[in-house]
Amino acid sequence: MEKIKKYPKNLLFWLFICLWIILLLVTLLLPVETCFAAVIKIGEINPLSGRFAKQGIEIHQGIEVAVAEANAAGGIGGMQIQVVSRDDQSRPDVAISRAEELCSWEKVLAITGGYVDSLVGPIAAVTQKYKIPYVASASLQKELTQHKNPYLFRVSKLQGFVEPLCGILTEQLKPLRLAVLYAATPGSTELAGELEKCLKKQGLKIRMLEKFRPGTPDFTPLIAKLARMKIDVIVSGGFTPDHILFVRQLKENRVTPKAYIGPFGIAYESFIQALGKDADYLYSTCAWNPGITLPGTEEASASFVNHFEKRFNQPPNTTNMHGYTSAKALIVAMQNVLNKQLPLNGENIRHALTLLDLVMPMEHLHFDAQGDPEDYRHVVVQIQKGKLVVVYPPDRASGHAIYPMPSWEQRN
Amino acid sequence: MWTTIFISGISLGSFYVLVALGFALIFGVTRNFNLAHGDLLVLAGYSAYWLWKAWAFPFVFTFPFAILVILLVSLGLQRLFSRLRDPIELNSIVLSFGVAILIQNSMLFFFSGNYRLIRVPILSQGIRISGFYVSYSQLTLLLLSLVTIGTLYMLMYRTYLGKALRATIQDKDAAALAGINVAAMGTLSFCIGAVLIGLAGPLYGCIHYLYPSTGHEATLLAITITIFAGVGRLNGILLAGWILGLAESLTVVLCGASWREMVSAVLLLTLLAFRPHGLLGKGEG
Numbered sequence: 001m002e003k004i005k006k007y008p009k010n011l012l013f014w015l016f017i018c019l020w021i022i023l024l025l026v027t028l029l030l031p032v033e034t035c036f037a038a039v040i041k042i043g044e045i046n047p048l049s050g051r052f053a054k055q056g057i058e059i060h061q062g063i064e065v066a067v068a069e070a071n072a073a074g075g076i077g078g079m080q081i082q083v084v085s086r087d088d089q090s091r092p093d094v095a096i097s098r099a100e101e102l103c104s105w106e107k108v109l110a111i112t113g114g115y116v117d118s119l120v121g122p123i124a125a126v127t128q129k130y131k132i133p134y135v136a137s138a139s140l141q142k143e144l145t146q147h148k149n150p151y152l153f154r155v156s157k158l159q160g161f162v163e164p165l166c167g168i169l170t171e172q173l174k175p176l177r178l179a180v181l182y183a184a185t186p187g188s189t190e191l192a193g194e195l196e197k198c199l200k201k202q203g204l205k206i207r208m209l210e211k212f213r214p215g216t217p218d219f220t221p222l223i224a225k226l227a228r229m230k231i232d233v234i235v236s237g238g239f240t241p242d243h244i245l246f247v248r249q250l251k252e253n254r255v256t257p258k259a260y261i262g263p264f265g266i267a268y269e270s271f272i273q274a275l276g277k278d279a280d281y282l283y284s285t286c287a288w289n290p291g292i293t294l295p296g297t298e299e300a301s302a303s304f305v306n307h308f309e310k311r312f313n314q315p316p317n318t319t320n321m322h323g324y325t326s327a328k329a330l331i332v333a334m335q336n337v338l339n340k341q342l343p344l345n346g347e348n349i350r351h352a353l354t355l356l357d358l359v360m361p362m363e364h365l366h367f368d369a370q371g372d373p374e375d376y377r378h379v380v381v382q383i384q385k386g387k388l389v390v391v392y393p394p395d396r397a398s399g400h401a402i403y404p405m406p407s408w409e410q411r412n
Numbered sequence: 413m414w415t416t417i418f419i420s421g422i423s424l425g426s427f428y429v430l431v432a433l434g435f436a437l438i439f440g441v442t443r444n445f446n447l448a449h450g451d452l453l454v455l456a457g458y459s460a461y462w463l464w465k466a467w468a469f470p471f472v473f474t475f476p477f478a479i480l481v482i483l484l485v486s487l488g489l490q491r492l493f494s495r496l497r498d499p500i501e502l503n504s505i506v507l508s509f510g511v512a513i514l515i516q517n518s519m520l521f522f523f524s525g526n527y528r529l530i531r532v533p534i535l536s537q538g539i540r541i542s543g544f545y546v547s548y549s550q551l552t553l554l555l556l557s558l559v560t561i562g563t564l565y566m567l568m569y570r571t572y573l574g575k576a577l578r579a580t581i582q583d584k585d586a587a588a589l590a591g592i593n594v595a596a597m598g599t600l601s602f603c604i605g606a607v608l609i610g611l612a613g614p615l616y617g618c619i620h621y622l623y624p625s626t627g628h629e630a631t632l633l634a635i636t637i638t639i640f641a642g643v644g645r646l647n648g649i650l651l652a653g654w655i656l657g658l659a660e661s662l663t664v665v666l667c668g669a670s671w672r673e674m675v676s677a678v679l680l681l682t683l684l685a686f687r688p689h690g691l692l693g694k695g696e697g
Binding site: 054184216222228271275 | 413424527535624669
């Protein structure tokens with residue numbers, strides 16, 4: 001009886017010892033390989049889950065393509081790039097802890113990624129503390145770069161939206177009654193304020209300026225108000241879900257403005273797929289798209305599209321390109337540091353970023369004294385038969401705007 | 413315009429009612445504070461979306477499938493909840509929070525982070541009643557919420573089963589002493605709750621939109637309406653939903669869209685201050 005009882009105990013004991021031996025061997029053998037392979041560690045923080053997961057994943061994909069391209073071309077100075085990726089769960093507190101982890105524990109040389117100012121801001125504050133350069137992929141708020149954080153660079157800026165919007169409204173659409181609605185977020189609020197300033201300068205009056213919470217479940221009362229005021233052009237600073245709901249409820253209530261412009265979240269294939277034919281005639285702005293690229297960068301753009309499609313089996317969009325551009329800026333800056341035979345550290349990478357002059361499909365990238373891109377400029381697009389057509393500025397237009405858009409009754 | 417505002421307020425309120433009913437019933441009977449409620453709702457929407465998109469099922473036929481999916485998930489959830497010990501409310505919050513994250517990430521994995529919309533062309537059309545335009549989606553919301561509340565009312569107040577459920581809501585221990593199988597009532601409430609969520613989910617995907625993390629907004633909405641109506645008071649849900657919907661719609665027109673949430677919060681706090689047991693509560697402890 002005793003033997004029978006002891007047997008399983010002994011078996012467990014030996015199994016336990018075997019596991020320890022395997023674990024020991026694995027830990028002893030692994031570093032042999034990794035110690036000899038020199039790598040350059042860069043960090044990436046994105047909202048890979050939570051409410052900004054879609055955009056975070058898209059930026060992450062763009063970064064992945066940029067790093068894969070660089071590694072395939074031999075890396076930086078013969079060293080492969082290793083991206084240490086972290087998810088901030090769309091929460092600023094988590095973004096801070098992930099940035100702390102990357103800077104202090106992982107000892108990354110630089111950080112990229114980031115979507116929306118509420119997440120980019122906290123990351124920038126941490127990287128400044130550790131004197132580690134941070135190239136943000138998608139951030140707009142002016143205030144962020146006005147704090148004289150020499151380690152923060154970003155590939156987008158608010159003026160890139162304001163100028164084309166102001167241009168098309170004053171030069172082409174010339175509405176009699178314009179409404180500017182904006183979401184209660186820093187970027188959208190600032191966009192509305194800057195647009196108002198620009199339009200005022202051009203002599204165009206805004207009849208209705210109203211804030212709403214992103215994710216509002218019903219726009220019908222607001223639509224009734226717009227209809228009563230006979231608003232002919234609506235600029236809505238909401239995001240993809242707000243536009244989906246707004247446009248659907250415009251249709252339900254048979255209210256057709258002459259134009260509906262949504263600077264954020266409309267110029268996406270997924271948006272067009274979600275709304276189908278109802279997406280036609282809507283306006284948006286766009287920094288890049290597979291068919292819309294900075295003149296002279298067609299080849300680089302096609303190469304990115306090709307690499308992206310091979311890797312993810314789907315066409316890229318403008319958010320992917322923002323991730324790609326930010327990672328590429330960092331990689332080129334690091335390469336420039338090594339070309340000058342300087343040590344690869346935070347200070348030298350920061351300095352190389354200030355001198356960067358890089359032509360990318362999305363923009364001609366060089367940063368101003370605040371770390372903002374000097375030439376970031378969107379084009380205005382209109383969805384026509386499910387496709388994005390550039391309608392402004394005239395020198396980049398690929399078609400004519402259909403204005404006013406046909407009423408819902410005419411479409412059916 | 414005021415008629416449009418009234419219709420929109422009532423239809424928004426009806427939408428709130430459909431979102432909140434399942435939560436209110438389950439919380440009333442079992443005292444399980446299900447933070448995964450909204451995620452189950454979105455899951456029901458995604459189930460319907462999948463059937464509609466991949467198999468081109470007519471929208472109406474997606475409801476039974478969504479109900480079935482949520483029924484299975486809810487029964488699994490009920491098994492987990494049944495293992496909880498006191499304090500049940502607190503423990504259920506912790507457990508359901510974990511379940512919510514699990515469901516959210518599963519949806520993100522299977523349906524990606526793209527916004528999805530079930531497009532039902534007929535719902536974006538409408539009719540004129542006495543000169544006023546009402547869209548079919550508003551009518552659907554109103555009718556479905558009335559039919560659901562009516563059916564639930566009949567079940568609760570006209571059947572023996574309903575009597576047993578109400579007894580469990582009022583006092584679990586006394587109900588058990590009276591010979592009512594309290595555990596079975598818990599399972600039953602989960603099943604009815606699942607049917608209600610399965611009914612609301614596809615509509616959510618059609619009238620709202622689907623995104624893996626939108627569930628928490630629906631959960632918050634359900635909690636607000638349940639508190640507003642009074643915990644365990646299903647007949648107050650309709651009134652609570654309509655009052656909130658109308659208040660929000662009127663606020664947008666009179667004060668502006670940015671005041672909407674503020675007015676809802678003030679309304680809720682005022683109610684809690686003067687009627688802590690909810691709209692139809694009688695002040696019993």
